[in-house]
Amino acid sequence: MKIFFISPEVVPFSKTGGLADVAGSLPKALKEIGHDVRIYTPRYKKVPSDLKSVTREVKQGAIPKTEVVVYFYENEEYFGSREELYQINGVDYPDNLERFSAFCQAALPFLKEIDWRPDIVHANDWQSALTIAYLKTIYRDDPFFKRTAAVYSIHNMGYLGLFPKEKLLLTGLGWDQFVPEKLEFWGNIALTKAGFVYADVINTVSETYAQEIQTVEFGHGLDGLLRFRSSDLYGIVNGIDYDLWNPATDPNLPKRYNVATLSLKVQNKLELQKQNNLPQRKEVPVIGMINRLTDQKGLDILAGAIEDIMHLNCQLVILGTGDPKYHEMLKRLKNKYPEHLGINLKFDALLAELVYAGADMFLMPSRYEPCGLGQLISYRYGTIPIVRKTGGLADTVKDFNPKTGEGTGFVFEEYSSAALLQAAKRAIDTYHKKTLWKALQEKVMQLDYSWDASAKKYVSLYMKALAKIGIVPM
Structure with missing residues (x-):
């Protein structure tokens, strides 16, 4: 043809x-x-x-x-x-x-x-x-x-x-x-x-x-x-281009890994924490977010939940630019929670790869999302998505059930700060159940969202x- x-x-x-x-x-x-x-x-x-x-x-x-x-x-x-x-x-x-x-x-x-x-x-x-x-x-x-x-x-x-x-x-x-x-x-x-x-x-x-x-x-x-x-x-x-997005061959990662060597992923986490001036602690869950900082991408509901997230004993690393009011909010919160928040108000392709590889979870709280590529890339890197059920996110991320092991991420439906917070809490609770979490990571790394x-x-x-x-x- x-x-x-x-x-x-x-x-x-x-x-x-x-x-x-x-x-x-x-x-x-x-x-x-x-x-x-x-x-x-x-x-x-x-x-x-x-x-x-x-x-x-x-x-x-x-x-x-x-x-x-x-x-x-x-x-x-x-x-x-x-x-x-x-x-x-x-x-x-x-x-x-x-x-x-x-x-x-x-x-x-x-x-x-x-x-x-x-x-x-x-x-x-x-x-x-x-x-x-x-x-x-x-x-x-x-x-x-x-x-x-x-x-x-x-x-x-x-x-x-x-x-x-x-x-x-x-x-x-x-x-x-x-x-x-x-x-x-x-x-x-x-x-x-x-x-x-x-x-x-x-x-x-x-x-x-x-x-x-x-x-x-x-x-x-x-x-x-x-x-x-x-x-x-x-x-x-x-x-997504599986040749380009591949933790086993990615030349820009501090430590390459695959499903069989998943324990090496944590080395990327430590580097991500270091680059964001966060305490380098293996056991603390890191949530990554790479997005335009706009209402369409869910920044309005994140604004209402972010301080509660800071109290969940986790770290949040954000990369992106957008609405000046969100730039100001994030700068203020970085000063208030320096050990929990990493802010990068720019686009940086190399740092983006490190976020995908180094984070434990990947946040996409979009109001609407025609397809979304971030959740597909995060799967490839064994990083578990936390998403709102809309557009392509609804098609590609199924809510995880800890009893059956079914699902590929943590999904919330209502467009609200409270629903986002609950999904983050569920993800962090599951993260601390190491056998369950590793099985989830292995599963998502083997999904096929190639072109x-x-x-x-x-x-x-x-x-x-x-x-x-x-x-x-x-």
């Missing part, structure tokens, strides 16, 4: 969030099972320009250590001269619609120019969604794309690609699109609707989130449209998209 994978960000070239990880990993996994996948993405300033020219507008590179082709759309004004991807100093670029319209408008003519007919055009998030609208309107009767189906993936419903209606014609589409059944959204245009309305199938990054976005609470005003398209809406949990498993589900999704346009793949 030929798959044209369109993404505004791709690891290791560009990244603001989890989409970049998906775009850098899923095509690699699809390639490994025999599919011809090619990525299309902008060439931002941070991407080297000494790439092979394919056409006047497109250069070619590859995902490192793979044969996955990456096509970089060249536009110096819109992408090559920009320091960041979508915004600068927290403010969106005012010409984002023009930028990503140009990116999408160049995609399908490029395929014709190189004479490469994809079976699937797979667009991701609002920045890529217009490509699907073009495929189904402007190129609807073009024989070149007669056998091409469209898949649209939404990675976070919080970002709809909202712009003033006055900019509609700049997309290359006409005023016939400015109706509620198409791109209009409360007097504006929402570019994500180009994907939701026109794709043959839609997917998001977990089965539970696929259900949640059809509700008023999580649908961001598009729940009605998504309910209308519910028969074409699927959820596939993201994978290999997810890639097979995407192939099935692509088959459904082709079936929608009347094609049964051989």
